[in-house]
Amino acid sequence: MNANRPDVRSIVAGTCVLALGAVLLLDQTGVIELSFGVLAPVACAVTGAILLANGLGRRE
Amino acid sequence: MEDSRHEGPGEDDERKDAEPGGADSTAGGSEDPRGPEAPPPPPPADAPTEPLPQQPRRLLRSRSNRVIAGVCGGLGQYFNVDPIIFRIATVVLTLIGGAGVLFYLAALVLVPSEPVEGAAPQPPGEGRNRALVIALVIVALIVAWPFLLGGGVIAAGILIPIAFLVGAGVLVWWLVSGEGPSGDAGDIARRAALGIGVLILCGVIALAGAWAAAAGGGTIVAILVVLAGAAILAGAFLKPVRWLVLPAIALGLSAGAVSAAGIDLDGGVGDKRYRPISTVDLRDRYELGIGKLEVDLRSTDLPAGDLPLELDVGVGEARVVVPRDVCVWTDADVGAGAVRVFDRDSGGVDVDVIDEPGSRPDITRLVVNADIGVGALNVVHDPDDADDHGFDRGFDEDFENSSVAAGNSACTGRGVSERE
Numbered sequence: 423m424n425a426n427r428p429d430v431r432s433i434v435a436g437t438c439v440l441a442l443g444a445v446l447l448l449d450q451t452g453v454i455e456l457s458f459g460v461l462a463p464v465a466c467a468v469t470g471a472i473l474l475a476n477g478l479g480r481r482e
Numbered sequence: 483m484e485d486s487r488h489e490g491p492g493e494d495d496e497r498k499d500a501e502p503g504g505a506d507s508t509a510g511g512s513e514d515p516r517g518p519e520a521p522p523p524p525p526p527a528d529a530p531t532e533p534l535p536q537q538p539r540r541l542l543r544s545r546s547n548r549v550i551a552g553v554c555g556g557l558g559q560y561f562n563v564d565p566i567i568f569r570i571a572t573v574v575l576t577l578i579g580g581a582g583v584l585f586y587l588a589a590l591v592l593v594p595s596e597p598v599e600g601a602a603p604q605p606p607g608e609g610r611n612r613a614l615v616i617a618l619v620i621v622a623l624i625v626a627w628p629f630l631l632g633g634g635v636i637a638a639g640i641l642i643p644i645a646f647l648v649g650a651g652v653l654v655w656w657l658v659s660g661e662g663p664s665g666d667a668g669d670i671a672r673r674a675a676l677g678i679g680v681l682i683l684c685g686v687i688a689l690a691g692a693w694a695a696a697a698g699g700g701t702i703v704a705i706l707v708v709l710a711g712a713a714i715l716a717g718a719f720l721k722p723v724r725w726l727v728l729p730a731i732a733l734g735l736s737a738g739a740v741s742a743a744g745i746d747l748d749g750g751v752g753d754k755r756y757r758p759i760s761t762v763d764l765r766d767r768y769e770l771g772i773g774k775l776e777v778d779l780r781s782t783d784l785p786a787g788d789l790p791l792e793l794d795v796g797v798g799e800a801r802v803v804v805p806r807d808v809c810v811w812t813d814a815d816v817g818a819g820a821v822r823v824f825d826r827d828s829g830g831v832d833v834d835v836i837d838e839p840g841s842r843p844d845i846t847r848l849v850v851n852a853d854i855g856v857g858a859l860n861v862v863h864d865p866d867d868a869d870d871h872g873f874d875r876g877f878d879e880d881f882e883n884s885s886v887a888a889g890n891s892a893c894t895g896r897g898v899s900e901r902e
Contacts, residue, residue: 432718435727440711442734446704449741458818458831461742465735472727476657 434475438468543589545596553589556596651677654684658725680728687729688736695737696747696771696796696855707734742832743817745796745855747771758782767792770800776865778803784846793852793859800852801860809841809893814852814859821852823861824890839893847893 445464449456544555547565554572558565575582655677695703710730717723749769755776758764760783768775768791775795780803788811793800804810813836814821820829828835841847852859 429718429722429724432714432722432724435724436711436713436715436718438711439714439727439730439734440708442731442738443704443707443709443711446700446707446734446738446741449738450701450704456738456741458739458742461735461738465738468731472731473657 430478431472431475435472438471442468541593542596543593545598550586551590552595553586553593556593647678647681648674650681651675651679653677654681654728658728684728684732688732691733692736692740692745693747695740696745698746698748700737700741703733703737707737740855743855744815744853745817746794747796749794749796761785761789764789764791766790767794768800769794770798771796773798774801775799776801776803778865779808779848780805784808784848786844786846788847788849790849790851793850793854795853795857796855798854798857799860800854800857801862801865802848802850803862803865804848806863807845807892809839809845809847810837810861810890811839811841811847811849812837812852812859812861813850814854816852816854816857816859818856819854820858821854822858824863829858837890839890841893845892 442464445454445456445460448454454460539560541560542556543552544559544565545552547555547558549555549569554565554568557568572582572586575585651674655673658677658680691703694700707730710726710733714723714726714730717726749771751772752770753774753776754768754770755778756765756768757778759781764779764782768777773795775793775798777791777793777800784805791802793802802810810823812821812823814833816833816835818831819833820827821833821835823835823837826837850859850861
């Protein structure tokens with residue numbers, strides 16, 4: 423990896439995991455009420471973004 | 483690469499053509515008899531040569547050793563064994579179920595033919611993609627062949643999980659390390675094993691996260707997921723820690739599922755059955771973590787008027803057995819599962835049922851307020867009726883209907899109680 427260039431795959435994955443953790447934290451604090459109707463799209467978006475970044479990152 | 487290791491007949495012929503000139507000229511003396519414009523003589527066989535760059539072997543359909551399309555010949559060259567073994571295996575598989583035909587057709591479509599001499603070689607990336615497709619086809623065939631044999635239930639029960647496990651292992655390892663299913667069988671097996679190891683680790687982490695969230699540690703799990711995300715993000719600029727991604731997602735999604743279902747392990751684990759005799763014995767709230775909770779009110783001396791009953795089950799079933807002269811008012815929230823009130827039911831995920839029948843002042847109206855994480859709420863007159871649930875026959879989902887359930891016969895109507 424180029425030392426001056428951040429790893430795009432890690433940026434996307436880290437942001438997604440961070441967002442997932444934030445949703446869990448908001449649910450725990452009572453700001454939002456997590457249901458399967460909310461969790462399912464979040465899970466699909468997180469996995470999809472990570473797979474997409476993984477695939478695109480390899481092509482570089 | 484196969485082309486550099488295996489010598490086909492074409493290469494042999496080429497060598498034979500070149501031998502007379504080369505061998506004779508080197509033996510003739512120091513002066514080159516072919517003149518100054520002749521190409522330099524080939525190096526002697528024992529002279530040290532530069533090693534060729536290591537390239538992955540490629541499975542190709544053989545042009546020189548073929549009976550139909552060169553699939554078995556190519557496999558023989560690839561594994562360096564007699565192709566007749568693959569031919570016999572193909573015929574046997576064809577005779578005992580037809581899988582041999584499928585296998586041969588799949589290889590015919592997916593495996594490229596050996597290139598004609600002088601043709602441009604394929605780009606290297608294509609080999610890896612093809613290997614991935616071949617691996618998936620092999621997994622699919624392993625899954626399919628017990629069915630082709632007609633009733634190989636035991637074989638299917640063993641082979642299908644193994645095939646899925648190997649496929650999942652290869653996929654997981656590809657996601658984690660970027661190493662696809664290329665190389666020889668040993669490499670693929672190694673990667674599948676490592677992938678299965680990662681999968682098992684993620685499963686353990688997911689179970690631990692789910693248990694922690696259900697036991698009240700949801701905030702700690704959420705903070706751990708946030709920290710993992712921050713570490714991965716920081717690693718993008720310092721040193722990538724991509725191995726952390728899958729465990730973090732496993733932890734986050736399992737805790738999220740527990741939270742979405744509203745699973746709470748307070749109340750313990752196991753089956754609990756309550757048969758209160760009077761309202762003194764009847765609690766306002768019954769709670770169970772995992773298991774079956776039954777509250778049987780058939781022998782309870784119930785007073786007229788509204789009687790609250792709160793039920794909280796993490797994973798399992800909450801069953802309320804009521805006498806026929808009791809009207810039941812229901813407000814149930816089920817994360818994933820079903821709600822059944824006499825002859826009406828509803829099921830799926832995020833099930834929220836409110837059934838508000840009215841009643842006369844002189845009869846008992848049981849106000850059931852249930853919170854089930856994963857499982858079912860059953861309100862019945864007879865405990866045996868609870869076994870007949872909508873998962874077998876489809877759900878009615880007609881709680882919005884204006885009429886009162888036939889089983890809730892003690893009620894008088896819906897919406898506003900006559901008492902009010």
